[in-house]
Every structure is written in C-alpha cells, then in structure tokens.
Amino acid sequence: MKTVIYDKNKDLEKLLKRNDDARDDIRNAVLEIIKGVKTDGNAALLYYTQTLDHCELTQLQVTEAEIQEAFDSVPDSLLDIIREAAGNIRAFHEKQLETTWTYEPKPGVVLGQHITPIGRVGLYVPGGKATYPSTVLMDAIPALVAGVESLVMVTPPGRDGKINPNILAAAKIAGVQEIYKIGGAQAIAALAYGTETIKPVNKIVGPGNIYVATAKKEVFGKVDIDMIAGPSEVLIIADEHANPVYAAADLLSQAEHDEMAMPILVTTSEDLGKQVIAEVYRQIEADLGRKDIARKSVDDFGFVFIVNDLDEAFELSNQIAPEHLELLIENPMSALEKVKNAGAIFMGAYTPEPLGDYFAGPNHTLPTSGTAKFSSPLGVYDFIKKSSILSYDQRCLGDVYQKIAAFARSEGLDAHAKAVERRFEN
Amino acid sequence: MKTVIYDKNKDLEKLLKRNDDARDDIRNAVLEIIKGVKTDGNAALLYYTQTLDHCELTQLQVTEAEIQEAFDSVPDSLLDIIREAAGNIRAFHEKQLETTWTYEPKPGVVLGQHITPIGRVGLYVPGGKATYPSTVLMDAIPALVAGVESLVMVTPPGRDGKINPNILAAAKIAGVQEIYKIGGAQAIAALAYGTETIKPVNKIVGPGNIYVATAKKEVFGKVDIDMIAGPSEVLIIADEHANPVYAAADLLSQAEHDEMAMPILVTTSEDLGKQVIAEVYRQIEADLGRKDIARKSVDDFGFVFIVNDLDEAFELSNQIAPEHLELLIENPMSALEKVKNAGAIFMGAYTPEPLGDYFAGPNHTLPTSGTAKFSSPLGVYDFIKKSSILSYDQRCLGDVYQKIAAFARSEGLDAHAKAVERRFEN
Structure with missing residues (x-):
C-alpha cells in the first residue's frame, strides 16, 4: 500500500x-460476434458457446426440471439465507416505487408524469470462477418490484453444460423463470436483437467482463443498458x-x-x-x-x-x-x-x-471507477420510464396560442405556428 | 402518406x-477528432472549428459583452415569451425534485437514499440552419432546478464567429453563464476530457447531428450522456x-x-x-x-x-x-x-x-425512434444521482453476521466473511 x-x-x-481507454481489438471481435448473432441467430449462439465457452449445447434454455434439480441440491440453510436477503432487498426497493402524478397549475390545464415499467429486461449474470447468486437477487428484484412483466436471465454454462446451482436457486427465489445458457458478447447480442427463440429486450443490466461491457456499449441506443462496470x-x-x-x-x-x-x-x-x-x-x-x-x-x-x-x-x-x-x-x-x-x-x-x-x-450493483459522479446504484428507477402528460382546454390554449406561434416563428418553424393558429381561425 | x-x-x-446501423466511416472520423482534442486541447478545437465550421476564432469562450449585446438585440416581445415559457418549464420541473430519505426497518438499523446533484454538466446546442432557443431552456432549466452547480453550454459559431442571438438570450434567461463557440464531435470531446481552459464535465446532454451523437456514444462511460436522439x-x-x-x-x-x-x-x-x-x-x-x-x-x-x-x-x-x-x-x-x-x-x-x-x-427533449420503450423525457432526475445509506448498530449486525458470512463463503469470498466475523471475535 x-x-x-x-x-x-x-x-x-x-x-x-x-483507465478509460477502449481497445479496438476487443471491439472488433465483439462487432464480429454481434453481426454473427444478428445474421445467424441461435446457430451463432451455439457456435460461439462451443468455441468460446467450450461447451456443446443442444438446447439454449434452462428447463424447469434443471432449475428444480439445482434448487433441491442447495442446502436448506443457504436457501433460508438467500430468502431472507431477498426479502430485505425487496423491502428496500419497494421504497423506491414511484407513481403517476398530475396537477392543475390553473383551471383548464392538467400536467403530469405517467409512470410505466419497462416491458422486457435482460439480466446478465457472469459465469466462470466467480458465480454470484447475490447479484441475481440484486438485479432481478428491483426489476420485478418496478413491475417489469418479462424478465430474462442469461449466464454462460460450464464445460459440462451446467449452470451453478446457487445461481439457479437464487433466480427461482427472486422470481426469474426464463433463463438461457449463453454468455459473453453473444448473449448481449441475443438480448438486444433477438433470435428465433429469444425475444429481444428493451434494457440489459448486469456486470460482465470486458467483452460483455464492450458489447453492452455497442448495443446501447438500440436498447438501454445500466452503467458499464469497471x-x-x-x-x-x-x-x-x-x-x-x-x-x-x-x-x-x-x-x-x-x-x-x-x-x-x-x-x-x-x-x-x-x-x-x-x-x-x-x-x-x-x-x-x-x-x-x-x-x-x-x-x-x-x-x-x-x-x-x-x-x-x-x-x-x-x-x-x-x-x-x-x-x-x-x-x-x-x-x-x-x-x-x-x-x-x-x-x-x-x-x-x-x-x-x-x-x-440496498443494491450492491453500484457505480464503479468514479462513475458515482454521475450515476446511481441500480434501483427501481432503472426499470421504469416516464411519459409527460399535457392537457389544455380551448380557453387556456386560446390565452397563449399567439405566444406559441411567435416563439415557433422565431425558430423558423412555420407549421408549428400554424398548428396552434388553425384552431382559432374561425 | x-x-x-x-x-x-x-x-x-x-x-x-x-434504422439503427452504425456507420464505421463516421465513427472513425469522430475517433480521430476525439484523439486530436485529447492530445492538443484548445489548439485542436480552433483547428476543427476552422476546417469544419469554416470559422477562424481567436477566443473560444463567449464574453459577457457578447451575451449582453445579443440579449439587447432580441425584441422585448420575444424576450417576454421566452421568460414566460422558462417560468412554466421551471414550475413543472420543480415537481420532479427528489429529496434524501431514510427509514428504520427496525431499531438499530437505518437505511435510505441520499440525493445529490451532478457536479458539472455540459449542454450541447446545435447550430446551423435550425437554431432552437427553446432547447436551451428545456435542457438548462432541469439541470439548474436539480441543483447542478456548474453548467456549461457549447454551440458551433457561424462563419462570422457569432452565435445566434436568440440562443444567447435564452441562455441568459435560463441562467447559463459559461458558453463556448464549439460544435460537433470536437465539442463533445472537449466536454468529456477537458482542455487547457474548459473543465471536463460529468454529463453531456442535448441533441446534435450524427457526428455529435456518435461522439456522445463514444465518450459514454467516461461521462454520462442522455439518450441518443434520432x-x-x-x-x-x-x-x-x-x-x-x-x-x-x-x-x-x-x-x-x-x-x-x-x-x-x-x-x-x-x-x-x-x-x-x-x-x-x-x-x-x-x-x-x-x-x-x-x-x-x-x-x-x-x-x-x-x-x-x-x-x-x-x-x-x-x-x-x-x-x-x-x-x-x-x-x-x-x-x-x-x-x-x-x-x-x-x-x-x-x-x-x-x-x-x-x-x-414539460420537457420537449423526448425519447425518439422507439426509445420511449426504455427511456424518459429529459428531467430533473437526469441531473441528480443517488447514494444508498446503510447503518447497523452492533447488536443488529450481531444478529445477522453469521448469515452474511455463510452467504459470502457460498460465493467463495472468504475476506467478505471475515470482515463481519472479526467484529465478533472476542
């Protein structure tokens, strides 16, 4: 020290x-993988899982029987601890729930903010030496508390084609049902673009190695992602x-x-x-x-x-x-x-x-490497979105439409001006 | 139709x-510009402004006198409209303010969420044919309502080295004081990495052309960005x-x-x-x-x-x-x-x-091209961040430390287990 x-x-x-330098060799490899998955779908996933994870799969999705078998293999004492932790995580994140609000700044005008959950979310869980069932809880529970209807988890299999049983047990306790045995950039590509059997998601969260992080940054815009972890x-x-x-x-x-x-x-x-x-x-x-x-x-x-x-x-x-x-x-x-x-x-x-x-x-998925200057722990707010609500009646629009038209014309936007003026032409 | x-x-x-296809030629041009600004700072900014914006500048920062001159040239009737719009925008966004909260799930335990504004934010305002003072209001006001202490605006100059006066007037009304005459990918690079005179920011918001959008995606991670507008x-x-x-x-x-x-x-x-x-x-x-x-x-x-x-x-x-x-x-x-x-x-x-x-x-900076599936209007929430608060007393940690140690050991993290155990060794 x-x-x-x-x-x-x-x-x-x-x-x-x-350090924040990107590496072009990694990016090029990742782009190649993303292209492969976009073009060849499941076949590409099986190919990359064979060549990169050294595992020959016949089926991508983890079956209910596999989940149950894994669950049964975990000691009851650990299951109880995972359940208690899940309860604490759920209770804290329920405090973060937001609801739709409206207000009337004056009679005839209603403004507000409509809250909706993101429709479908993908959760990346790393495999390899370090397998963290706690991360499954921390990433899945806020999404489910937010009301996300469709939650899918991906995690790379071992060479034997299996997933760590503690990971599957935590998924079962958290309430995740749809799980695929894929990892790396190919898993991120599958979540972002979909394949024959995997429906694309709207947002991808969860930590991963540099290939996963680079792939997440690459698909950002097509889908949302959480902060890239260092x-x-x-x-x-x-x-x-x-x-x-x-x-x-x-x-x-x-x-x-x-x-x-x-x-x-x-x-x-x-x-x-x-x-x-x-x-x-x-x-x-x-x-x-x-x-x-x-x-x-x-x-x-x-x-x-x-x-x-x-x-x-x-x-x-x-x-x-x-x-x-x-x-x-x-x-x-x-x-x-x-x-x-x-x-x-x-x-x-x-x-x-x-x-x-x-x-x-509170969540353990936290902003790393100084990104706490602009980002937050993973939370329910990462799985909802807002829509503004606006409502004016005829009289209230009538009071201000000429100002709107003048502002629009100052920006050279004639059709914007006309859209309000045509309502008061007669 | x-x-x-x-x-x-x-x-x-x-x-x-x-369409969501990235274009490699644009990305390569943008990477070159970012590298130039990282290496050569202000000199690179002056160079790119000359070659790309066809404007030879001697000074990057807009002076107070320039802002005042622009302000005085805008008709009072338009200034009044901009002021009234700014008031409405401020009033709506104040409804989005969040405050720090804590609660006691049981005696001896305090959990919560601490709210802080982002320290320094960069606001990109497009130049060229379409200049939108309304965008200055919509992007600056939520940041200022959130409590951002340092807000900087960048916008490309015309060939005459001037900024559209309505843009400067709107900036003055919104409360933006630090303004630089730079645009394009070079402006995004300057905001993300800083130069001799421009302090780097923590987050960049605002719309722009494909070069600006590509540069924003490239610096994402080093700084936060708002959604990429299509x-x-x-x-x-x-x-x-x-x-x-x-x-x-x-x-x-x-x-x-x-x-x-x-x-x-x-x-x-x-x-x-x-x-x-x-x-x-x-x-x-x-x-x-x-x-x-x-x-x-x-x-x-x-x-x-x-x-x-x-x-x-x-x-x-x-x-x-x-x-x-x-x-x-x-x-x-x-x-x-x-x-x-x-x-x-x-x-x-x-x-x-x-x-x-x-x-x-409500904000007019909204998620485009289908990104409303996972993102929200620009708002005060884009300019704050959260920190989790945790506090346990000795008795409460004593009640649960063995469970924590067991969970940590199930993940192979021995030092995590020991960190709680050492507190109860004697």
Missing part, C-alpha cells in the same frame, strides 16, 4: 491509474478512534474481488494509517483464502491518504467518487451532507461493506 | 424503416369525431422538422384517414413555409394506420413507442392507463404538440 500525503493540486486520476473500490474515511482491525478487514473484502480492485484508506491519523497497513498484511498472511489476489490488489492499487481534517477527507472522497464509502468516524450520519459522490455509504463500525453486498437491502 | 390496414403480425419496424415522430390516435384540419396541422408540425421525421395517424375511421391525408396535402400546398421538407417527410415516412378499435390503436402505438403521442379522442385522460410507451402524451383537441414544444412546461 502506498501512503500519500493528500495534496489537492496533485493529479489524482494519474495517481490512481484509473474494477470496484472501497474508500474508508477513518478518524483516530477507528479500529484498525475492522478497517483492514474491510479493505481486504474489496481487495479479494479482483487484482485491480482498489482499497483506499483516508485518515486524519498517520498513526492509524500505519496500523492499518500492518494489519492488512498481517491478515493476508494469517488466514486469507484469496490471499494472492488480495495482496496484488493491495500492493498495486492500495492507498492510504493522510489528510489534515475530515473536510479534506470528504473533499478527496468526492473527487474519487468511490463505489463503496465507509465512514469509520464519530457521528457518521451527521457527515452525510458532506458526501457528494459515492455509490453506497456505510455508516459506523458495525456497517461493513459485506453487510450491503449480501443482506441489508 | 401510405395507408395501412393494421395487422399485428406484420413486421412493423421493417415497414417504418427505422429522427423524431408524432403519432396521433384519432377517432371519428376528430377534426381532420387539426390532425393534419399537427402531423405537419412534426414533418417540417426533418425529411426523415415520421408523422403517423392511427384511426378507427377510414373516412377520417382519407380526410386527413387530403388535408395534409392541401395545407402543404396552401401556405406552408417549409413545404419541401414537410412533403418529403409525409411522402416517405408518413403513415395512416386503420385499426378496428381504440385498444388496437394503443397496442400499435405502444409498439411504435412514439416521441409525441396525441390523443384526439373522447375522454383522453381515461385512456391514460392504456399508454405503455410514449415520450409525451398530448390530450384532446386543444393540446397540440407545439404547446409542449415551447410553452406548457
């Missing part, structure tokens, strides 16, 4: 090495009272995700900074399961920033715009107004990041 | 010829009581925008359909200012669909997902629940589209 005395004039992005980060703001053991453990829970994950401590206490660094390496060596990944993340992307005071800590944090922000400080709730950019805010010593990753209810 | 008897089994997208459309659902003169005038107000604009009538009355077509061509010939554009739009992209009943009309409309939906039917408000996909809904004979384009208050 690098220790850095914070200086607001330093180029922070350069220091953090967060390496994730945690930033802990800690004062001198913080427990270094907790801080180190929380940094490592981020670091174990990915060698490019970014664990950052920002502290007013140089002493605490030293203790946390020592504790991080102690915990890695002592008993950590994924110690090689965690060590590389900590070595290459770990930072301890020393700041003069909490105001400076929040200033720095807002510049970094972390996916996860932990406040290991006195009275964290009173510091809320200082937070300008963060995916999720974890308050106090007993709200560690994994509580939010799995259980508390 | 083509008359079509609606058949739900026909391929609607093929009939409408709405040719716009109006769809009018009319029953046998509708006035064919109004319907024709409203179709033409869409058609005059663009040769690729799409004016669509959906009616239960074949007789009305015939009357509207006759009236459309009569109005074009009689007195329409932009008759050549309107005629081409009507000839190539105009449709009259004949349906059996209103349910079928709404089914078709929801498939098309029009930017503007006009309901020239009895009791339009009672049909609201049938609308699933539409940018804005204009109710009844005295709510023509231009009322919404200029004056009523």
Whole structure:
C-alpha cells in the first residue's frame, strides 16, 4: 500500500491509474460476434458457446426440471439465507416505487408524469470462477418490484453444460423463470436483437467482463443498458478512534474481488494509517483464502491518504467518487451532507461493506471507477420510464396560442405556428 | 402518406424503416477528432472549428459583452415569451425534485437514499440552419432546478464567429453563464476530457447531428450522456369525431422538422384517414413555409394506420413507442392507463404538440425512434444521482453476521466473511 500525503493540486486520476481507454481489438471481435448473432441467430449462439465457452449445447434454455434439480441440491440453510436477503432487498426497493402524478397549475390545464415499467429486461449474470447468486437477487428484484412483466436471465454454462446451482436457486427465489445458457458478447447480442427463440429486450443490466461491457456499449441506443462496470473500490474515511482491525478487514473484502480492485484508506491519523497497513498484511498472511489476489490488489492499487481534517477527507472522497464509502468516524450520519459522490455509504463500525453486498437491502450493483459522479446504484428507477402528460382546454390554449406561434416563428418553424393558429381561425 | 390496414403480425419496424446501423466511416472520423482534442486541447478545437465550421476564432469562450449585446438585440416581445415559457418549464420541473430519505426497518438499523446533484454538466446546442432557443431552456432549466452547480453550454459559431442571438438570450434567461463557440464531435470531446481552459464535465446532454451523437456514444462511460436522439415522430390516435384540419396541422408540425421525421395517424375511421391525408396535402400546398421538407417527410415516412378499435390503436402505438403521442379522442385522460410507451402524451383537441414544444412546461427533449420503450423525457432526475445509506448498530449486525458470512463463503469470498466475523471475535 502506498501512503500519500493528500495534496489537492496533485493529479489524482494519474495517481490512481484509473483507465478509460477502449481497445479496438476487443471491439472488433465483439462487432464480429454481434453481426454473427444478428445474421445467424441461435446457430451463432451455439457456435460461439462451443468455441468460446467450450461447451456443446443442444438446447439454449434452462428447463424447469434443471432449475428444480439445482434448487433441491442447495442446502436448506443457504436457501433460508438467500430468502431472507431477498426479502430485505425487496423491502428496500419497494421504497423506491414511484407513481403517476398530475396537477392543475390553473383551471383548464392538467400536467403530469405517467409512470410505466419497462416491458422486457435482460439480466446478465457472469459465469466462470466467480458465480454470484447475490447479484441475481440484486438485479432481478428491483426489476420485478418496478413491475417489469418479462424478465430474462442469461449466464454462460460450464464445460459440462451446467449452470451453478446457487445461481439457479437464487433466480427461482427472486422470481426469474426464463433463463438461457449463453454468455459473453453473444448473449448481449441475443438480448438486444433477438433470435428465433429469444425475444429481444428493451434494457440489459448486469456486470460482465470486458467483452460483455464492450458489447453492452455497442448495443446501447438500440436498447438501454445500466452503467458499464469497471474494477470496484472501497474508500474508508477513518478518524483516530477507528479500529484498525475492522478497517483492514474491510479493505481486504474489496481487495479479494479482483487484482485491480482498489482499497483506499483516508485518515486524519498517520498513526492509524500505519496500523492499518500492518494489519492488512498481517491478515493476508494469517488466514486469507484469496490471499494472492488480495495482496496484488493491495500492493498495486492500495492507498492510504493522510489528510489534515475530515473536510479534506470528504473533499478527496468526492473527487474519487468511490463505489463503496465507509465512514469509520464519530457521528457518521451527521457527515452525510458532506458526501457528494459515492455509490453506497456505510455508516459506523458495525456497517461493513459485506453487510450491503449480501443482506441489508440496498443494491450492491453500484457505480464503479468514479462513475458515482454521475450515476446511481441500480434501483427501481432503472426499470421504469416516464411519459409527460399535457392537457389544455380551448380557453387556456386560446390565452397563449399567439405566444406559441411567435416563439415557433422565431425558430423558423412555420407549421408549428400554424398548428396552434388553425384552431382559432374561425 | 401510405395507408395501412393494421395487422399485428406484420413486421412493423421493417415497414417504418427505422434504422439503427452504425456507420464505421463516421465513427472513425469522430475517433480521430476525439484523439486530436485529447492530445492538443484548445489548439485542436480552433483547428476543427476552422476546417469544419469554416470559422477562424481567436477566443473560444463567449464574453459577457457578447451575451449582453445579443440579449439587447432580441425584441422585448420575444424576450417576454421566452421568460414566460422558462417560468412554466421551471414550475413543472420543480415537481420532479427528489429529496434524501431514510427509514428504520427496525431499531438499530437505518437505511435510505441520499440525493445529490451532478457536479458539472455540459449542454450541447446545435447550430446551423435550425437554431432552437427553446432547447436551451428545456435542457438548462432541469439541470439548474436539480441543483447542478456548474453548467456549461457549447454551440458551433457561424462563419462570422457569432452565435445566434436568440440562443444567447435564452441562455441568459435560463441562467447559463459559461458558453463556448464549439460544435460537433470536437465539442463533445472537449466536454468529456477537458482542455487547457474548459473543465471536463460529468454529463453531456442535448441533441446534435450524427457526428455529435456518435461522439456522445463514444465518450459514454467516461461521462454520462442522455439518450441518443434520432429522427423524431408524432403519432396521433384519432377517432371519428376528430377534426381532420387539426390532425393534419399537427402531423405537419412534426414533418417540417426533418425529411426523415415520421408523422403517423392511427384511426378507427377510414373516412377520417382519407380526410386527413387530403388535408395534409392541401395545407402543404396552401401556405406552408417549409413545404419541401414537410412533403418529403409525409411522402416517405408518413403513415395512416386503420385499426378496428381504440385498444388496437394503443397496442400499435405502444409498439411504435412514439416521441409525441396525441390523443384526439373522447375522454383522453381515461385512456391514460392504456399508454405503455410514449415520450409525451398530448390530450384532446386543444393540446397540440407545439404547446409542449415551447410553452406548457414539460420537457420537449423526448425519447425518439422507439426509445420511449426504455427511456424518459429529459428531467430533473437526469441531473441528480443517488447514494444508498446503510447503518447497523452492533447488536443488529450481531444478529445477522453469521448469515452474511455463510452467504459470502457460498460465493467463495472468504475476506467478505471475515470482515463481519472479526467484529465478533472476542
């Protein structure tokens, strides 16, 4: 971990090495795959699953029997935990529900906003070594709470043609019924353009590797997508009272995700900074399961920033715009107004990041790599859309139609002017 | 205009010829420009403005004196109309404001959602033949209502190095102070990556030509963007009581925008359909200012669909997902629940589209080309973001930490499990 005395004039992005360069070789491969799926549909999906996932499928869709078999293979104790987590996630997201509203700014005029769910949504769930049933809950439940009628999940099969049973069990608990064994750019293409058997969707959400992310960006416009996920980060703001053991453990829970994950401590206490660094390496060596990944993340992307005071800590944090922000400080709730950019805010010593990753209810699909400057956690609002409502009666339009006509003519739009004038010609 | 008897089994997208193919030549030109601006900053902006906009600038930023001069040159009558429209737009968008909320699902647990405005936003305003001060109002006001602290506008200069005075007057009325004379892909690159004098933004909104749209898609991820705008459309659902003169005038107000604009009538009355077509061509010939554009739009992209009943009309409309939906039917408000996909809904004979384009208050930046299936009018919600709030006390985390640890271990994430366990080791 690098220790850095914070200086607001330093180029922070350069220091953090967060990168946004697109890679043309990947894009070209992805475009080829998308073209293949648009042209050849299911045949292309089977071909790419064979060549890229090394799996020869005879059927793309996961059967009800497969889902049930997977479900039955998961221990009841884990099913109960998944159910309880799903309940918490549902309860939180129900608070985000919006409803249609109208109002009368004056008699004869009604304005408003009509809320409707998106019709059909595709959910990408990564396969491979790391399979996350929690992500199935986090992505599917807000869509279903929003009222999405048609929800489809895609996830790449293993070489044996099977899907991780915990993924299928989480899907069953969340309420996802339509599931296909496809992954990568080919799955994104199938969701965006459809095939003989897969109906195209209106929006695609969920994390994935660089091929998935590139394909999502490519089909954006044809369908909507959620934010493109990069390496994730945690930033802990800690004062001198913080427990270094907790801080180190929380940094490592981020670091174990990915060698490019970014664990950052920002502290007013140089002493605490030293203790946390020592504790991080102690915990890695002592008993950590994924110690090689965690060590590389900590070595290459770990930072301890020393700041003069909490105001400076929040200033720095807002510049970094972390996916996860932990406040290991006195009275964290009173510091809320200082937070300008963060995916999720974890308050106090007993709200560690994994509580939010799995259980508390708020979404764990969060804006990464600084995108919290302009985007939000996945939520019900990602699965609804708005239509403006306008209604004027004859008298109210009569009061203003000449102004509308004059404004339209100032823009050179004659037919716009005439559309209001023709209503009052006689 | 083509008359079509609606058949739900026909391929609607093929009939409408709405196209989503990207063009590689344009993308390559745009990538070159973005690279130039990233490398050479202001010098690249001056170079591209000279070669593409045929304008030799010495200064990029519009001065206060230029804004004042433009403002003073606009007739007071038009300024008053712009001010009144701005007031209506502000009043409507204030209804969209959201505030931070928290709640206690049980004692010791606080969850919630923290609302913050996006820090800095770039607003693209097209130049060229069509200059739309109304778009300045529609894009700037929601951002300012949301609380965006730093708002910057870019718009290409004419060959004389000037900006249309109505655009500058509208910017002054809306409250935009920082304005640069740049357009095209180079302006989007400058907003996304910054130059020596232009600070980068977090989000870019506003319509533009294919180069602007391609550049926006390219920088998406580095910054957020609003939906990519395509040719716009109006769809009018009319029953046998509708006035064919109004319907024709409203179709033409869409058609005059663009040769690729799409004016669509959906009616239960074949007789009305015939009357509207006759009236459309009569109005074009009689007195329409932009008759050549309107005629081409009507000839190539105009449709009259004949349906059996209103349910079928709404089914078709929801498939098309029009930017503007006009309901020239009895009791339009009672049909609201049938609308699933539409940018804005204009109710009844005295709510023509231009009322919404200029004056009523709801936004005129609307999802085009069927994107109303997954996106919304521009609104205050486009300029805010959310951060989840989580707070557990020791007892509440103690109640559930073993479940969290078990869930984490089922995903192979050992450090996640340990982060909660270490808090209860003693």
